[in-house]
Amino acid sequence: MTTSSAPGKVYLFGEHAVVYGEPAVPCAIARRARVTVERRDDDQRRVQARDLTLDGFTVTWGGESDSRPDVDVPTPLVEAAMGYIDGAIEQALDAAGEVGVGFDVTVESDIPLGAGLGSSAAVVVAGIDAAARELGVGLEAETIADRAYRVEYDVQDGQASRADTFCSAMGGAVRVQGDDCRRIDDVPTLPFVVGYDGNTGDTGKLVAGVRKLKQTYGFAADTVESIGDIVRSGEIALNEGDVEEIGRLMNFNHGLLSALGVSARSLDAMVWAAREANALGAKLTGSGGGGCIVALDRTEQTHTALEYTPGCENAFRAELDTDGVRRER
Numbered sequence: 001m002t003t004s005s006a007p008g009k010v011y012l013f014g015e016h017a018v019v020y021g022e023p024a025v026p027c028a029i030a031r032r033a034r035v036t037v038e039r040r041d042d043d044q045r046r047v048q049a050r051d052l053t054l055d056g057f058t059v060t061w062g063g064e065s066d067s068r069p070d071v072d073v074p075t076p077l078v079e080a081a082m083g084y085i086d087g088a089i090e091q092a093l094d095a096a097g098e099v100g101v102g103f104d105v106t107v108e109s110d111i112p113l114g115a116g117l118g119s120s121a122a123v124v125v126a127g128i129d130a131a132a133r134e135l136g137v138g139l140e141a142e143t144i145a146d147r148a149y150r151v152e153y154d155v156q157d158g159q160a161s162r163a164d165t166f167c168s169a170m171g172g173a174v175r176v177q178g179d180d181c182r183r184i185d186d187v188p189t190l191p192f193v194v195g196y197d198g199n200t201g202d203t204g205k206l207v208a209g210v211r212k213l214k215q216t217y218g219f220a221a222d223t224v225e226s227i228g229d230i231v232r233s234g235e236i237a238l239n240e241g242d243v244e245e246i247g248r249l250m251n252f253n254h255g256l257l258s259a260l261g262v263s264a265r266s267l268d269a270m271v272w273a274a275r276e277a278n279a280l281g282a283k284l285t286g287s288g289g290g291g292c293i294v295a296l297d298r299t300e301q302t303h304t305a306l307e308y309t310p311g312c313e314n315a316f317r318a319e320l321d322t323d324g325v326r327r328e329r
């Protein structure tokens with residue numbers, strides 16, 4: 001039996017624009033998904049998931065590729081979750097040169113599902129590492145990131161960048177532009193506060209919406225480029241340790257994401273609550289439509305303000321996690 005964990009992330013800058021070749025800077029946070037894998041004697045796959053915002057569920061399905069999981073919770077999120085876990089197992093089998101091996105898989109996660117915190121990437125990264133080790137193969141973090149990207153790409157119908165999967169596998173703050181992925185060293189302390197509205201955004205739909213807007217309106221194409229400019233300025237501010245400037249740039253980034261139509265009333269309400277509480281900056285994180293915002297605040301004020309903001313279901317501080325994928329057992 002093997003257990004691996006991998007962190008979720010917030011986007012400091014650049015979501016959506018990264019899909020069109022602009023850079024993005026996601027940062028791993030100390031909230032993890034843990035995946036435990038045990039090889040079975042048959043070719044069945046049995047998955048138990050807990051704490052994934054949803055109530056726990058158990059799914060068993062057979063080895064034939066055309067068999068559908070018998071899911072007792074009729075939600076697309078569960079189907080997506082199964083796709084990620086199945087994809088992770090396929091990648092591990094491929095890395096080990098094996099076929100038709102069954103597994104018992106248990107997923108435990110502190111990361112709200114589908115809320116812009118990279119829960120699916122964390123599950124896939126941890127799942128690949130745990131399943132590969134169960135098959136006797138140790139993979140480098142970069143290789144796991146690449147294989148996890150292929151899973152996300154498939155499950156999300158090609159609407160995925162490498163940002164989430166690379167960040168979760170490597171940990172820390174990273175820079176992703178197309179296929180060029182690297183870690184950013186020596187980042188200043190980033191006092192993240194996360195606000196969560198309890199909702200989920202449909203990443204595929206939101207990405208498709210931005211693509212359509214960009215094809216229809218010149219302003220939207222310009223906005224995507226402007227987000228790229230903000231990311232480049234953000235990298236300079238990160239390098240100089242200028243956290244105040246990083247906060248200002250996050251505010252600009254949120255305004256541009258709103259212009260692209262991916263914010264939501266609840267996200268705007270949390271962003272404004274953070275700003276009025278004197279946060280250094282605040283923005284939605286991830287695909288938007290609902291889910292989480294991330295603010296920077298060294299004081300307790302934003303955390304407190306978010307707790308009293310209608311529509312904010314949960315607010316928490318999040319440390320940057322410099323560890324990526326981790327072997328737990």
Ligand code: PMV
Pocket residue numbers: 014015016017018019114115116117118119159160161162163164203207285286287288
């Ligand atoms: O909502 P998340 O955490 O899946 O992030 C999506 C980020 C996008 O830039 C909108 C898409 C992507 O794959 O980069």
